[in-house]
Amino acid sequence: MTAPSERSLPTSVRFGVDVHRTRNGYTLTLHREEGAFPVLAANGRRLMRWRRLDDALAYATEHFGVLSAIRLNLDD
Secondary structure, X not given: OOOOOOOOOOOOOOEEEEEEEEOOEEEEEXXXXXXXXXXXXXXXXXXXXEOOHHHHHHHHHHHHOOOOEEEEEOOO
16 A cells, blocks of 8 residues: 655646555545545545556546546556
């Protein structure tokens, strides 16, 4: 499991998402003006994971709407 990125999105971005590739799939971290928020599973204890990148992005757009930025982190 990787920690959320220490880098922030540009100030012009109001709502963005970081996509992280891990050994077990992809995780999402949402970025809003209030800060960065990892997307957690229903139990609130673990990061939600997707096996495919397109599924992770589809979830983000379905549940959070239009994103002004998407940043991919493909390092394991």
